Amino acid sequence: MQLNEGKTEALLIDPQNSPNLPLSITIGQNDICFSRSVRNLGVIFDDKLSMKQQVSKICQSAYLELRRISSIRHVLTVDATKTLVTSLVLSRLDYCNSLLSGIPQQLIDKLQKVQNCSARLIFKTSKCTHVSPLLAKLHWLPIAQRIDYKMSSLCYDVVSDTAPLYLSDLLCLYVPSRSLRSSADTRIFRIPTRKKKFQGQRAFSHLGPVTWNKLPYSVRHAQTQSQFKTQL
Incomplete structure (x- = not known):
């Protein structure tokens, strides 16, 4: 070529x-x-890997869709509005969201504000309305938990041998050097050590095991993916 x-x-x-x-x-x-930045599969990577431009782009496009839906909200039912918001806004928040693991809280807060505005638009509530009951009614996890959900799902694919090789090769199951009480748990990943905190702390090879190992035993040892996601 x-x-x-x-x-x-x-x-x-x-x-x-x-x-x-x-x-x-x-x-x-x-x-x-x-x-200074490049786009790959719709995701913007900058030379610092801060993901600031990606978060800004997500918020910009999501707010545009919310304004469009808001203009016709008076003729929509709650279910119809939820369907539009889910397909046009929530899908943008979830796309490749595992890449946002470990980003600063202020960037997570920007994305959370988009989700909060989406919930308030669906139920036609004011900006002062507490959003947690609305998210619970919609069965929506907050942004930070949605990211952890995606990371945990990828890790489950690895332990169940359904993940592609480029992901499976990044994770290693923990094998103790001697017999311990935890030896019976065959679904714990080894967390790689990092000499420098700034480099590699947000890599899937590091954050994946950290997120996965925090899950309860019963969740990590779910028999099927559907059972795993339900318990998760």
Whole structure:
């Protein structure tokens, strides 16, 4: 294949602002400058992996859809509004949300405000209405728990041998060096050690086991995926 320089992007990830880094990469005869952010499968990655641009894009598109639904809310039933919000707004909040694991709380709060506005729109309540009962009535998990739900589901796919290899290769079951009381638990992942907190702490290979190991024994040892999700 011939490299199309006009459509080629390169991203150099440097969370620690290291000095004297190159400004471009040479591929063949082409010199490709590093971009501040790139899009992959609809997800925006920046050179700090902060996911700020991705969260801003999600909020922007979600609020646009909420304004459109709000303009016709007076002719919609609660069920019809819930269906529209679920397909046009909630789906955006859930898309690739496992990539948002470990991001700062202020970014989670931005996404939570979108979900809160969605719940209030469905029930036509004011901005001062406490949102927790509304979320419970809709059976919606808050944003942080939705992310943990996705991470746990991916981990279950790994232990049940239904995950793709590129995920299975990232996780290792914990095998104690000697017989312990916890040896009977065959569904615990080994948490890899990180020399630097800033690097790798949000990787699936680290946060996946951390999230999974916190689950109760009965949930981790569910026989089927449907049972697992119900208990989760």
